[in-house]
Amino acid sequence: MTEFDACERRAWDGRASAYARGFARLCAHPAGRLLDAARVGPGCRVLDVGTGPGTVAAGAYARRADVTAVDAEPSMVELAAGSVPGADVRVAVLPRLPFGDGRFDAVVGNFVINHVGRPRAALAELRRVTRPGGRIALTTWGxxxxxxxxxxxxxxxxxxxxxxxxxPRLAPEEEFPRTEEGFAGLLRGAGFTDVSCARLSWDHRTGLEEWWSGPAAGVAMIGQVIVAQPPATVAAIRRHLGVLAAEFTAPDGSLVLPHTALLASGRAG
Known part of the structure; x- marks a missing residue:
């Protein structure tokens, strides 16, 4: 395990519920397009890697796919198993998965590749468990x-x-450009073909307290930075957040936050 991976494990330890109450709604936005890119449909054997609370797995199950879902964080697995009772949900940590070669017709991962310390090894493992001709679709922040x-x-x-x-930062040899071509190149390097990558843009509508709740509970890396500060500094961050949020506040009082991400897909050769 790299130091990056160790930091990720600490950042998510026991925080599934806090994530589900806040950032999960943001990350759910590309779910449908992710499943479309992987061509998930009835009878498709699909692996949702880094399932989190099970949003993408639930979408695949609704399409009558045969769903397997994994996450490195046990509290996420527990949450996902409860929300997608028809899926096989278990703990597993990239870059090692407990599945045979070519087990799946489609592999999807929603904002998971940005949480692993060895993205190229992770992609090689995802290629291994995808059958020849099967599809992969992944999102990451760009x-x-x-x-x-x-x-x-x-x-x-x-x-x-x-x-x-x-x-924490990836080792220099593990970094890749967070652009359409850079993300597509990561998939090509793992042996996927017919690779494409699109930039997604959307406005995430939330409330100030919801947006603050996850980081205040230590969710994700920025949350870990916040909770490590003295109480006076945490209070100052919250005050500044309230002031800065004014430029994103709609007439109804909600926050409208523009976000972008990358969605790459390809076929296992």
Whole structure:
């Protein structure tokens, strides 16, 4: 396990419910397009890797697919198993999966590749469990980021915390450009063909307290940075968040946060 992976395990430990109450709604946006890109339909043997609370797995099950779902975090597995009772949901950690070669017709992963310390090894493992001719579809956060994605980071910086100094980074040899071509190249390097990558853009509508609740509970890396601060600094971050959020506040009081992501898909040769 890399240090990046160890940080990820700490960031998500026991936080499934806090994630489901906040960031999960944001991450659910590409679910339908992800399943479309993987051509998931009736009878398709699909693996949802990094299932989280089971949003994508539930979508695949609704399409009458044969669903297997895995996550590295036990609290996520418990949550997903309860929400998708017809799926085989279990704990498994990339880059090692407990499945035979070519087991699945389709593999999907919604914002999971950005949470692994060895993305190329993870892609090689996903290629291994995909049957020849089967499909893969993955999402990740891209660059440049949507302006709504920067809101929390701006609040942290306004409170005097250097976010970049606290966030773990991939080893240099594991990094890849967070662009359409960079993400597509990652799939091609793992042996997938007919690869394409699209940039998705959407406005995430939420409330200020919902947006704050996840990070305040330590969800994700930015949440880990926030909860590690002294109480006075955490309070300052929250105050700055309220001020900065004004530019994204709609007439009804909700926040409208522009986000972007990348969706790459391909076929196992």
């Amino acid at each position: 660059s440049p980021r949507g302006v709504g994605q920067e809101l929390l980071g701006r609040a942290v910086a306004a409170a005097g915390v250097d976010l970049s100094a606290h966030l």
